[in-house]
Amino acid sequence: MMLRFRCCRFFIVSPFDTPLIHSFKAKPHWASSLIRAQMGSYSTTSSCPKLVFRQLFEKESSTYTYLLADALHPQKPALLIDPVDKTADRDLALIKELGLTLIYAINTHVHADHVTGSGLIKTKLPGVKSIISKASNAKADLFVESGDKIHFGDIFLEVRATPGHTLGCVTYVTGNGPNQPHPRVAFTGDALLIRGCGRTDFQGGSSDKLYDSVHSQIFTLPKDTLVYPAHDYKGFTVSTVGEEMQYNPRLSKDKETFKNIMQNLSLSYPKMMDVAVPANMVCGLQETKSEAC
Ligand SMILES: N[C@@H](CCC(=O)N[C@@H](CSS)C(=O)NCC(=O)O)C(=O)O
Numbered sequence: 001m002m003l004r005f006r007c008c009r010f011f012i013v014s015p016f017d018t019p020l021i022h023s024f025k026a027k028p029h030w031a032s033s034l035i036r037a038q039m040g041s042y043s044t045t046s047s048c049p050k051l052v053f054r055q056l057f058e059k060e061s062s063t064y065t066y067l068l069a070d071a072l073h074p075q076k077p078a079l080l081i082d083p084v085d086k087t088a089d090r091d092l093a094l095i096k097e098l099g100l101t102l103i104y105a106i107n108t109h110v111h112a113d114h115v116t117g118s119g120l121i122k123t124k125l126p127g128v129k130s131i132i133s134k135a136s137n138a139k140a141d142l143f144v145e146s147g148d149k150i151h152f153g154d155i156f157l158e159v160r161a162t163p164g165h166t167l168g169c170v171t172y173v174t175g176n177g178p179n180q181p182h183p184r185v186a187f188t189g190d191a192l193l194i195r196g197c198g199r200t201d202f203q204g205g206s207s208d209k210l211y212d213s214v215h216s217q218i219f220t221l222p223k224d225t226l227v228y229p230a231h232d233y234k235g236f237t238v239s240t241v242g243e244e245m246q247y248n249p250r251l252s253k254d255k256e257t258f259k260n261i262m263q264n265l266s267l268s269y270p271k272m273m274d275v276a277v278p279a280n281m282v283c284g285l286q287e288t289k290s291e292a293c
Pocket residue numbers: 061111112113190196197198199200231233267268269270271272
């Protein structure tokens with residue numbers, strides 16, 4: 001049991017190198033403990049032999065798709081979080097190369113800026129099941145709600161409802177347990193972006209709800225939890241709960257300030273919105289409607 005736990009630990013590596021280690025030595029013992037504790041919240045380098053993890057990027061919509069699999073399970077069951085239609089072939093080729101068995105195509109919400117790859121993937125691999133939240137009102141094979149667990153091999157994701165960007169947004173968090181990845185990993189969709197958050201001006205968006213969702217469902221996770229969002233527009237790849245609690249320029253503020261910021265974002269509507277939203281309500285394949293979901 002101990003061996004399995006160690007095997008699945010994400011190794012904490014300092015994002016800083018030697019000069020900071022020197023400065024540790026110059027400080028009293030209590031100060032270095034404090035710095036080490038704070039560093040734990042910001043460390044993002046990880047390794048876990050059991051968990052296959054790939055962050056994949058679709059550059060037109062700046063979308064991240066995540067591939068996860070249990071490499072130690074005989075079938076190597078895998079899932080994709082937020083696949084994009086344009087990069088579905090790339091992702092499926094990688095899955096084949098790695099000898100994984102894709103079982104789920106999962107969405108964090110009904111996206112407005114790109115078409116999901118779920119439907120397309122299902123036409124190519126009919127055994128794959130699509131998953132989305134019940135609250136999204138979209139078509140899929142399986143619907144999840146807060147507290148549900150999605151198992152792939154011996155690893156699972158826990159579902160946390162995080163409405164606010166859209167009504168049906170959820171965050172998927174790796175399980176809390178001795179044989180689960182450590183630190184935990186949160187796939188936050190558009191609820192929490194790195195140093196930002198999803199807009200709240202359409203699709204049932206609400207800045208009031210988003211603030212509550214992030215503070216109650218994400219900022220209550222351990223501070224070293226890794227944060228992987230559905231988009232990044234600034235070149236960031238990963239953050240942590242502790243880092244976003246401290247430095248997120250929107251969500252580290254009080255609720256009234258946050259609501260004011262969100263009201264004044266003045267973003268133009270996503271270019272693909274009129275195509276993407278109706279398509280994503282039916283798994284990304286409008287022409288074949290719900291049969292493909
Ligand atoms: N320019 C892009 C859309 C950019 C955008 O609005 N992104 C959304 C997430 S996708 S609906 C968002 O919430 N952004 C928050 C922010 O602060 O940027 C396009 O035309 O597709």
